[in-house]
Amino acid sequence: MKNLSILLVEDHRQLAQTVLEYLEQEGASVDYAGNTRLARELVQEHHYDLMLLDVMLPGEDGYSFCQYLRKELALDMPVVFMTARDQLEDKLEGFDRGGDDYIVKPFALPELSARVTALVRRQRKEVTANTLQIADLELDPARQEVRRDGQLLKLSPTAFRILRILMRESPKVVSREQLEHELWGDLVPDSDALRSHLYNLRKAVDKPFEHALLNTLPGVGFSIQATPETAQ
Amino acid sequence: MKNLSILLVEDHRQLAQTVLEYLEQEGASVDYAGNTRLARELVQEHHYDLMLLDVMLPGEDGYSFCQYLRKELALDMPVVFMTARDQLEDKLEGFDRGGDDYIVKPFALPELSARVTALVRRQRKEVTANTLQIADLELDPARQEVRRDGQLLKLSPTAFRILRILMRESPKVVSREQLEHELWGDLVPDSDALRSHLYNLRKAVDKPFEHALLNTLPGVGFSIQATPETAQ
């Protein structure tokens, strides 16, 4: 919740106060508007990570305001509707007008907080870690890229998958069977192609560099780690 | 709901059937797993736009599976928990483990559908009609226009759709399967017309310019990136 900036649009003074205090106590900074006229101004002048929006407001209602945000201002900040209206049609309208979530009063403050966090996390693309890293070796699953010491490595698809598994399990040792099963399922090749793939993987990952990262434990499996334990 | 592909993980046969039929009737294609073991396999082999995940499952529970998706596989598909557990702590745990939404059984099917749509809309960057931009390439969804370096490109409708998908996923790699499914749903052409469309797309987007933006990763998929560095 750190460093979130949130706009709360709600005309009930009491509820607004409660929500505001809770969120600020969690580290967010919250601006408050009691109607959409003020909200309109705030939204044009400041950036908010998320908006909490009541449906029943004096003057323009929340649905309409949300739609205005999306269509006219082209703002894509997450919007959470907060309202006492619990009928299905109300919820459907909320989503239809461009809302991201819909929470019915009375709600538990921690739940509101959790939903806010989830939306912001997604907005910021923090849902998953984007790279795996072992020492100076980095693997980016989304881009299908591997770098060591900053430079891009060329790997075949299978080599990439093997490296991904080893890095995911690091520093654990991965057995040959586990690797083969994960790569090919029940259709494991007759003669062990895995050896060739590991050879090619090594050629790309370790050969051009000083220290080897990829280790073999004969009869046990393979591992990738920064400090290859040397036998006692 | 057009051409969504959804993975439903739920052990109650009856409920699964109901949800599945409803979503398919809305135009989604739904794969079904009764446990996380099967779900694990499916998730590694196919792309899904979203996952519906029960919490109480035989063997591994849904929370744990979701966390595994995020941490180990680095998959960022939206996850909606579906469960009868309505206690606050359960919900908090769902979000804490990487869930995007949490819906309590029994729920109205249209609400589930609305929440699914809202999540996918956000994932696909369709909340607003803002232009997508990668380097000097701009795509305006509202006007159905594409420009590179300021000049208007002439694209066929399908080429436009492909480019839009690649741009919104950038810099992620999009598999051939994902592209085909989103373009044609269950009616994918026999022989791969996708190749021709990509060829034409390249001819329009890359051919007249200095650097290519559209990259092929053989056996993996396609991506569009500002800096298509090649290894050695």
Place this chain on the structure above:
DNA sequence: AAGGTTCTTGACGGAACCTTGACGTTCCCG
């Protein structure tokens, strides 16, 4: 009904990839 655009199909050459097998080396355990 005609004309244009778009989509699909099929063929071809080439590149990338996976598998296989051979051979030498290392490791483990009797």
Place this chain on the structure above:
DNA sequence: CGGGAACGTCAAGGTTCCGTCAAGAACCTT
């Protein structure tokens, strides 16, 4: 120490995948 199993190295064959292109089918518009 010696033999067998496991491993590293490497090249070659076959397969899959991809870029290219043109022709015909389907579609839409007028």
